[in-house]
Amino acid sequence: MIFKLKTVLAHLFSIRLRNLFVIFKIKGNRYNSLFIPQGKCYIGYHSSSKINVGKGVFFLSKFMSLPEPYTGVLKLQKNACINVQEDFIIYPGHHIVVMENAQLNLGSGYINRNTRIHCFKEITIGKNVSISENVTIWDTDSHTIVGREDQMTQPVSIGNHVWIGNNVTILKGVTIGDGAIIAAGSVVTKDVPTGCLAGGIPAKVLKENVEWK
DSSP states (O other): OHHHHHHHHHHGGGSOHHHHHHHHHSBSOOTTEEEEEOSSEEEEEOTTOEEEEOSEEEEESOOSSSSOOOOEEEEEOTTOEEEEOSOEEEOTTOEEEEOTTOEEEEOSEEEOTTOEEEESSEEEEOSSEEEOTTOEEESBOSSOOTTOGGGSBOOEEEOSSOEEOTTOEEOTTOEEOTTOEEOTTOEEOSOBOTTOEEETTTTEEEESSOOOO
């Protein structure tokens, strides 16, 4: 409780009045943790949506510099849920939509500026993950192809200790293995194995047994 009070007070100046009410109004299990939306951040949510944080702090639109030029948007529809395991930071400029009955699962790490996440079913991002600027992650095509209606939406899974470079697009049904690196500008349409460097349009494995820190 003391940790939570100190953390809230330390960031109180950066939380807009509207979002201060959101912190307390939006449902979810945050008994041993905090959800802190900072700066220019719009949050729209349904009364049944939830933000659960296991432990640590979930920062949304955390300041990277002042003045901060980017506005973040988070929209949670009916029964939408964000599950955060440990400390996670999403920097400003994000546009995150979690659709009805969908789940966005976040382990630990950070997502840099101007990310675009549209979660229609389930997107899972692991622990110790570094996601660079201007990254897009979608688990759906949004529109159906006739005869393939059941393939429109498929879950996305990003493993632990994954590094995703600038301007990467990750599309539906993709699994990225632990320790993988996705090169800047790539479009990921197929699975990337554990410990591999992948890049290109569409992304292909360029090197195996890579490590990063």
